[in-house]
Amino acid sequence: MIPEVGQFALVVALAVAILQCVVPLAGAARGNAVWMALARPAARVQFLLVLIAFGVLAHAFVTSDFSVAYVAANSSRALPVEYRFAAVWGGHEGSILLWLLMLTFWMLAVSFFSRHMPETMVARILAVMAFVSVGFLLFLLLTSSPFDRLLPAAPDGRDLNPMLQDPGMVIHPPMLYMGYVGFSVPFAFAIAALLGGNLDAAWARWSRPWTTVAWVFLTLGICLGSAWAYYTLGWGGWWFWDPVENASFMPWLVGTGLIHSLAVTEKRGAFKVWTVLLAIIAFSLSLLGTFLVRSGVLTSVHAFATDPRRGVFILGFLALVVGGSLALFAWRAPRVGLGGRFEVVSRESALLVNNVLMLAAAGTVALGTLYPIFMDSLGLGKISVGPPYFEAVFVPLMAPALFMMGVGPLARWKQASLPDIALRLRWAFGAAVLVAVIGPIGAGGWSVMVALGLLLAAWIAVAGVASLWQLLEGADASDRWWERLRRIRRVTPAVWGMLVAHLGVAVFVVGVTLVKGYESEQDVRMAFGETVAGGPYAFTLRDVRDGDGPNYRYQRATVEVSRDGRPYTTLFPEKRVYRVQSNPMTEAAIERSFTHDLYVSLGEALTPTAWTLRIYYKPFIDWIWAGCVLMALGGLLAVIDRRYRRGRGTA
């Protein structure tokens, strides 16, 4: 009986969502306070109902109720209990339910943290979010119910996809979805502001913390996904430009643009049209990502044909939500006005360049991701657009964006002086050039790409320090350095957040540059007792032994690593065969350190005593994820700034 309770909870949630969409919106249009007041309680009830449905599904998984078709397809009795819980979002239906849970959670958060906002605004925001929720509830109930019964019940389940049986996979999708769905909040803010005609600085200030929190989640989600791919796919790669990754990267790029555009709208009243458009696009790309990943258009046309309703539904919903908001934008945006004027050399200009580049970057990723669909639509066949395209277009787009990151924070609002900026940044530029010239030689050989990467990274980092130094400047510029340092306590968390996030980008760029420039990969055949050299390290394969995990068999190699003749560490790469789905998985063994990873993964058995092994040396690869974590930390610092917690009326 319990699964039916979940189904029922979803049906009631749909009714509540429809009420939450229609009544407050009508109330806001007519100025009826009672109707508007319905929004908050409805949002809370809706969250509870979806939470019940989610809890019911989780219960079915944990207790292995294989009379539920979705559970039977994604779990098994031998599956360890923590993975049974993670298996809730291991398939299509559960992912959508998780999406919905996140959406209602964000609504709940808005209902609590919106006391300082006008009632009409809150009513419209929650109504817009409820509209999105109606769409997803209908999608779940009509095309992909997770509670459908399988009668008679299966004796055992088909097990969770082995790729997903990993601790990283337990938290990766919730993080990613929190980010994806989080962009529904700035989207709802933008639509509410378009409807009410109040696109102003207050709107931007309310939107900022929500946007930043969503962005932080998305950053961490993408970071976890990349780390997960690195150690479970056995290839040593950290980004593959595959459609699923691109689907999360596009909203990230636009969200990054949105965060910066919101800053201009709040401080200077400018870029309102930009900000609204970016808010709409960021959420549209989240929806598009869901469409691409969930409809099957990209993976296989034939797989999709088994259930055409899903793709058609999401596309229809996408057209309604995005088309509707863009139509509203086309109707209302012309009346918005331009806001504060600014000169060509100013912080506004720097941020405008940032907006354009982020949008262009998202556009090129979209083009590369959708190109195969376009070709297919035109009847030209299914093809793959790979890393050569993305790498060729991305570097020229990102290099100027990274350069502007150094200049932007130093430029003054409204009007800046180019000679003044140049004067302040001359040491930063000198230091960056020095790093670009010397760094690559120290790291293992000079090359243009490495020099360019290090130049930009050093530039961002040093220019960040220079901009902090400028902030500490007193009324007269001749104050002593210790007097300046004493003012460091006055620097707001928002500014620290900006500096830390930018530093994160620099750290990320260092990681990418050095991995690309100096990684070494060897695919070797090794007999037991044989030794292979890789840089200063020597790898000796001792043996390969069989064993049993909870729901898989494994073969585990013992690889002894020595450095300069002395024992360094021992690595245990594994190959697993999961019993139910019987596909082999590689579990790479990785020795991490500050400056490099040693990465060993087990290939095939050639003879009983000889195997192929992949031995990778990855310099500075962990800096890639460290950079992402710093970016997210910067976002968190920005959010805790007291400015966003002021009461109503203090503009």
Added chain:
Amino acid sequence: MKRFVIPLVVFGALVVFLAIGLTRDPREVPSPLVGKPAPAFSLSTLADPTRVLTPADLRGKVWLLNVWASWCVACRQEHPLLVEFARTHRVPIIGLDYKDKRDDALAWLMRFGNPYAASVVDADGRTGIEYGVYGVPETFLIDQEGIIRYKRIGPLTAEALRDEVMPLIRRYDVPAS
């Protein structure tokens, strides 16, 4: 005022493409190259960079030219089929390793198996342009006279191999008179 409508128009076009993408099965369009001589190339082989292969070396044989790359996801889909087909030794498959790194390509073949009699390295993609490659993978059938008889864009399927490629092989692979 009109510029505010631009996002809506762009999105409308996108929806149309996505909608068609949902309904279409990949279909073949006749390539302008079919019936024409296979463009010449002279590229070093993957296994041995000092060895050079040209289409002229294969004159008198019917052969398949398969465009692939280690970065290509769709190639993994058709690869088992190629490996299986190569075991029959019906006609040789020559791989055109497109815009790829030699090490990556060799590792890829080691991992998934090597169905190719030989692969040539088209690192800058110039030969791909000559062959009108839209994307990877693509497959060409070339006859004894060096004429392209068939082109497929996208992964080869068991049905396409059986119903389209094999009849053509039977037609063109006749003992030399």
